[in-house]
Amino acid sequence: MGVDIGNSTTEACVADVGESGQMAYLSAALGRTSGVKGTVDNVTGVADVVGRALSAAGRDLSEVSAVLVNEATPVISGLAMETITETVITESTMIGHNPETPGGVGLGVGTTVAFTDLPGCPSGCDVICVAGVGADFEDVAAGINGAVARGVRVVGAIVHADDANLIVNRLRTPVPVVDEVTLVDRVPLSMPAAVEVAEPGRTIRTLSNSYGIATVFGLDPEQTRMIAPVARSLVGNRSAVVIRTPTGDITGRRIPAGALTLIGEQAKRQVDVDAGADEIMATLRRVRPLTDAAGESGTHVGGMLARVRDTMADLTAMPYDAVRIQDVLAVDTFVPQRVTGGLAGEFALENAVALAAMVRTSKGPMELLAERLHERLGSDVLIGGVEADMALLGALTTPGTAKPVAILDLGGGSTDAAMAMEDADVHSVHLAGAGDLVTNLIDSELGLESREAAEEIKKFPLAKAESFFHIRLEDGTARFFDDPLPADAFARVVVLADGGMRPIRTRHSVERIRQVRRSAKQRVFVVNALRALEQVAPGGDIRRIGFVVVLGGSALDFEIPDMIAEAVAGFGIVCGTGNVRGTEGPRNAVATGLVAGYAAALGTSVEGR
Amino acid sequence: MGVDIGNSTTEACVADVGESGQMAYLSAALGRTSGVKGTVDNVTGVADVVGRALSAAGRDLSEVSAVLVNEATPVISGLAMETITETVITESTMIGHNPETPGGVGLGVGTTVAFTDLPGCPSGCDVICVAGVGADFEDVAAGINGAVARGVRVVGAIVHADDANLIVNRLRTPVPVVDEVTLVDRVPLSMPAAVEVAEPGRTIRTLSNSYGIATVFGLDPEQTRMIAPVARSLVGNRSAVVIRTPTGDITGRRIPAGALTLIGEQAKRQVDVDAGADEIMATLRRVRPLTDAAGESGTHVGGMLARVRDTMADLTAMPYDAVRIQDVLAVDTFVPQRVTGGLAGEFALENAVALAAMVRTSKGPMELLAERLHERLGSDVLIGGVEADMALLGALTTPGTAKPVAILDLGGGSTDAAMAMEDADVHSVHLAGAGDLVTNLIDSELGLESREAAEEIKKFPLAKAESFFHIRLEDGTARFFDDPLPADAFARVVVLADGGMRPIRTRHSVERIRQVRRSAKQRVFVVNALRALEQVAPGGDIRRIGFVVVLGGSALDFEIPDMIAEAVAGFGIVCGTGNVRGTEGPRNAVATGLVAGYAAALGTSVEGR
């Protein structure tokens, strides 16, 4: 019986092994790992999986001659994310939100006047009417119509309620109206302003163009330079307001995120985190192998690494200072964040960097774990070979594989790889960043604030509920239902999870979510697969690998293995998802390897006799 | 009156100019350029535009004191595209097409047997039934049911007609069925085969995985290596068939496209076309400025350049050998192409490189053109300043602009740029590749075979007709109609062209088309904008440009200017679409510049008096 205790999953494999090493596999089982890998907390999980594997094989615990456990040095990873840009509006120069139902079409330029002050407006003025909290649409429309009748040119409106179309429908001459402006009371009055609403399906053209704004307000080049960031931030909106305040400004500032120090065996280098993921990873490549990493204290990255170290120290009961970071994966990401100073709850997509860090701890408690397992199960417990060797042995039971072979074990916290040449030693690496990082990226990039929702989005295809009785899957096919879908799923994007259809609370489209999902998988797994193969391949040359076998929980994903196969296709190697023992798919490699290794050793000793 | 004769468009600008240079703009007009720019064929087009501009200003031809024409050296561009990969199936190892309605779900593995031979099958066999042309679904289902009753295990079927669900619905035990296999008669019989159909919305998992195929057929590593390209080409399909033929193979071969020789003023370098666009453009950067380019004769690129030269020689009546290529833009693209040896009309996306080339001809016929214009219009015709100088003068009438300013003129055939520092000379460049290349890429990447459709896709937003009474725009908003849409628009992607809604004949989704459209604009205009600015900026440093004014027909596009603004945002410069004279948008810059230059010269001479 082989047992593989992973970070997330514990797997077992039962086999009959004859005296001279001949072997028949009987069954397999898997369950969640209890506690941190490699600690005595694992016992409950192991006992459970062992029990289920045995009952699947129709055998009893008393028949087990040996339980083989992998030599698991816990590899723990931590995650942190920090925004490196921030959008700030000082005074209110613009309203950049995108209400769902603005009213009217076109561009209006005039001076902002509170709706209640409209009656006092002299005729001949060009006016943008600002209607505050509680203003009734009929009153607003009547007020505007009245002012227009008196010769006041009301050319647009900014309103608090979701009333734009209601107002426009009641105007004698329709004008563009931007509604749902939450903080309308802070709109500066008596200032030149422009309101633009595009036709449905189109985006604004004047206020998103610096020279458009310059034309509207008659700006000189210096003033145009000041307003340029406003134009940029309005690109892609269906409606917008720009108000010309004397000192108002919008700034996209870079937050000094601090420097990351990467300490390698030979070299030590610093890199600014706000230089982005590519730069960080390039620096890492120059100092590899990494022995530790440190963040400038008092900066964001300092805080990030401190949090990672804290978690690690906590989890492993290691002293804080003994925690050594042995790999880092930096990923460029973005986070939807509320714009400071916005008037309508505007969000901006701020750039951010996510860091996954990997700590390899000492293999202290393994013997203790073996002992406790022995107490619990009764049978002999042997700590088997190195995890990577065992995984390779198990992977080679996949039909169609041969050495030189590399495995890619795509887990939750780490991406592990190992490579076996015809007769050379096994090389292996543990890289930071895997399934959990993908889940985190999906969660934060879509602003879901729910890891469960993000995990489901990662694992299952999307669809949109197009009516009460049918959904359209992300590939365009339709599926019909006899019973009506719940109203809260209507027109929403849903995930087709195993447990049924789950609506996602977001305004994002199917395509947008799909794109975030695929790009997160790309940024984590494709990047890590290439990094890992490069590090285990002889001479760093991926072309010298004959076969790549993809294993682990994330190899069950419906698109990650395809993406990796695509990425390595150019190297002339065979890459596919493992099928351990021709039956287990990408699961059970280490457990199978433990048994196979044990049997082979028996065989050798029999031959040697 | 200023007149700008462009490659596609002729524009005019009418102004009153006082004795000392004071000036009042009266009107503008534009029309298609008649004939090749800079030749006497232009006269008709000019006369027409001049007439319309005058009548818009309420003036008469006799009142015109001077017609100012730009000094137009014709800049002509040519396009060619060549695939550099080809997918070939030798014998029939796979059926990689994606029928819309396959039947059943799962994987079946057995030996291929013609439907008519089913009765002769011994019981106990695992069989894939192959039903040819004319086989009726009831007969096929009855035949399979009969065979199964006799103990023949029919585990899947491959059929000619669109009958998969009809057959599966009539089977006592449903099996996966792939239908619409056009050349079903060529499916090899008595061979081991596997049929896989995924659930709706999912893609196949076994046959798209090399080790999946290896497991199914018990392949050894060498055989697995042979079959790996088959697995790769099935990634993303909902259904597939793989047949194990002794020698069958699928190859994605690279077509030796030949070498391109780029001859610069100082250096000369060769680059293989199949190295891709980035490599070609990097080589070009090293030899710049380019004086000519040549393609290895007898190769694809030789043919491409010969075609470009031919067209140029034809258009300009220059001798073939005098044609000098002065810029090249290479773009990576792909072309959907029928797979050689496919059994069901399979298409593969083959890689290709598109080359746009730019030829600058001598300014021979300009004087002749001026003379003919004089004859036709009566008034004085003056050949004005250099086109780039005039465009800059005109661009500076955009509110909010000042020197140092650069213009980007996004035309049909070329992307032109010019830069004016405070008091330095004007630098200008003409780069190959603009709106026409974007249209071509859209046409070929989507396999439309219609330039008109591609041009509309380029210019207008997309929507999908979701019912007879409403469409959903690409941004997700819905639009309703009182009159029903035609049935041929139903469920199709439509373009919201000026002339109304136009259905596109393709299976591509809105998102796919949108992505191709945006990526084509990116690959041509963003690449060229950066190339152009780098070449005209002082010291090649884009940061030293203060303002960028985007002009030309393609500046009217609903997303190109935003993309360019986004791309240059990092350089701290102001970039936006021009608004010539505060009224003309990105049009009429050269014509306006001609008049402004004339007036300024008058003013100087008045002052000088």
Added chain:
Amino acid sequence: MTPVIAVMVWCDPGLRSRRCMRDLTAGIEEEGVPYHLESGTGGSVELAYAAAQASGLGVGVGVDADGNVCVHHAKLPSDMPAVTGPASAARIIGHNAARLVVGVPLKQPDL
């Protein structure tokens, strides 16, 4: 008879709150969807279901004498209305009746 291409709003004549109807129709109008008012007696669900059958868009709203509001869809079973709520929620229910037609996710009440 071609059905009216509008959301059908059927209201019990016993309803006294003018406010409720005004909010309801304002919500529909703001979403840009046409509606058609008629009166009819009965419970809100009953009225809504009948209104949905009569609507060319398949969406009906029923308002009973007490101002209870119900949105129904022609293809839903009669006892499974899409949305129900009190008169105080009429504005948002109006938006949501229209959104069933437009095919965008329903508006959530501000919390």
Added chain:
Amino acid sequence: MTPVIAVMVWCDPGLRSRRCMRDLTAGIEEEGVPYHLESGTGGSVELAYAAAQASGLGVGVGVDADGNVCVHHAKLPSDMPAVTGPASAARIIGHNAARLVVGVPLKQPDL
């Protein structure tokens, strides 16, 4: 009465070609859409329109005594059917009746 969630196919009892009905229903079935056969007398457009009204999916097919086939949609004006064709095109018309339900572009006849 809840309408039948199926494409309604109404056929004139005078039709003699069994082939036509078999092709038609095969087309609908292959697309994975349920259908429901009934007989009724009249022209194909008339039958199709009435069938569409009776269909919970809003799609009806009418076949007259001569085998002319018509597909109608409940919301289309009665004189503007979605698809019409002869008995020889029944298979493809069946596909297209179903595709109106499924919401995928209509199948073009092989040329």
